[in-house]
Amino acid sequence: MTTASQQTHQSSSGSLQPKGWLKYFSFSLDHKVIGLQYLVCGFIFYLIGGSLASAIRIELSSPMSDFMARDTYNQVLTLHGTIMIFLWIVPVVNGAFGNYLIPFYVGARDMAFPRLNAVAFWLIPPAGLMLITSYFITGAAESGWTAYPPLSITTPAAGQIIWILSVLLLGGSSIFGGINFIATILKLRRPGLKLMQLPMYCWAMLGTSILVVLSTPVLAGTLILLSFDIVAHTGFFNPTLGGNVIVYQHLFWFYSHPAVYIMVLPAFGLVSEILPVHCRKPLFGYSTMVYSIMAIVFLGLIVWAHHMFTSGTPPWMRLFFTIATSFIAVPTGIKFFNWVATLWGGRISLNSAVLFSCGFIANFVLGGITGVALAQVPFDIHVHDTYFVVAHFHYIVYGGSVFVIFSSIYHWYPKFTGRMLNEDLGRLHFLLTFLGFNLCFAPQHWLGLNGMPRRVAEYDPQFTFINQLSSIGALIMALSTLPFLWNVIQSAFKGAIAGDNPWEALTPEWLTTSPPPVENWTGMAPLVKEPYGYGIKEESIQIQSPDISDPENNKQ
Amino acid sequence: MTTLSPINSSSEEKSEEQVVNEQEHGDHRLFGLAAFLVADGMTFAGFFAAYLTFKAVNPLLPDAIYELELPLPTLNTVLLLVSSATFHRAGQALRKDEAKLCQRWLLFTAGLGLAFLASQMVEYFTLPFGLTDNLYASTFYALTGFHGLHVTLGAIMILIVWWQARQPGGRITSENPFPLEAAELYWHFVDGIWVILFIILYLL
């Protein structure tokens, strides 16, 4: 079985690479190393973005702007949004888990384009550093993560241009990643493995990557035009020069609505992997899950103007986008009921991974309901640009995606490191995160309904108490990071040895050692035709040719 | 690793392993490039959408309206369409192992690309408006400029491919046609974009 091609493959990706922990700082081509690079790098940016969020909540615990100057607040707000979206959630739910898991799931030894993959990752740290250091050197961008003109053309130019450059780099990274995922899933599947036998996360990543490839370039083009307006004083989006700000909004949201799905579809996929393992039941409604993902991809591309109901959008357009947006509730609802049905009657072990996944389901339902509400024009006009919107999208991106990221870390940490995380600390982490998150954001629905505008450092004193409540929630969220950090660091050295497959899972990444060898499997890739065959009779589960010659690998 | 497991020892399984290896070492670079061109095409789609919307909802002042001269851009269209055909001939020649012929078609294609750029320059210098004159002018230069950037990159790529094809025992042969095929796919894409751009910008 030691074929020549295997050896050349190994030497081409391994010989010049540093060994041990140093490889995580190298231009490694190993998809597992790149995945963990994404994860750790993203988490560092999460800590920075979280500190900025804490600064925002400190400022907002009193009505006047007393903690920081107004323009500092605007910069902090812009950096918080940009970092959390482009440097934490998008790279982690796509880049980190996608790179680590997709080659296993399709039965490949690496991604389709390993070099492009490493380039995609290494675009991120410089882009992030550039964005953050702009605060100290020229002052960061002040126009929010949306960079709406004319605000973005009239605020100080240097920070805005640096913001554009780093978002372009991050967009490029995202596109390269998307191309790689599409090619890996469609072209690198192990022979004998059909598309409809793939684990759900593959479908989620296929859908997400289609969105990335179709929509991110539009944002890039738009930002190039915006930079022309700033640098060369053209008038694309400058009304005083005959330009049109609404066109910017259309182009921006053509990317940024799908961006929500770029953040949340992979999370859907990850939850679909985690739940069946821990409740020992097959994933309910596999094919409806697949069709739902594809329906969301399609609908996600034609609903962008629901962000623009107050931008003078003509009535026919409002009608179309309200209806199209409401339709998204159908595939999303199907997925929700499928997860509940997966849990239903299962032998659920309520460990940290499951707790975070269930937390995700609860939060996401609330975020989804407020989302359908926001899609209705009369309601949207009432709460547009208020804290109701802030509450809504934090329920989606934090209550949704970030909860899933934590769930996934608890689930796959044994695979990454070969050691278990501490369950007590994990449950404490969940408790603090869940309580803190809901205390922080649930009251903001009320604030928004009562008219508190978002993105402003100062507010009417009548909102003080509720804002303080929200800030206490944010404090608890900040504290919740401590048990988590302690857990991942000390478990890496002192955690219980996990073994190859501590959850007795059936998906292919568990059918190898923990952590896996450079080539993923010592022998041929196993052919897993039923990744969710829990509770089905042993002999009908087809896992062909796991490497029997290796006794370590013989436990499953 | 060296001992064959019982499952794998049958000849059927062995052939499967060979299939797996072929699959892993298969060349998916053209597929990747095609996906990238879809992305690149979306950037142009965004620009086109912006241009058409500007045109529909931001009427220009009468003194800013200008009828574009058609002869030069029509010549440009012909240049690019012919260059697509010549590139195709270069690819055919390579597959037939006619190296000299392939190189000649490549050089001819690069020449047509450079002629397009020169002609575009002439048009730029004879136009009565500059980048920041008005919304129409800005969009015109953004669209044609972004496309011209693509043509420039393409011409450089063709010249590199031509240079590589000239090297004795070179990197581009009928066994390794990827660099030529990639440049060809890219060039057809750039030509296709020009046709759309020509229709939208000059004819509509």
Ligand SMILES: [Cu+2]
């Ligand atoms: Cu949206």
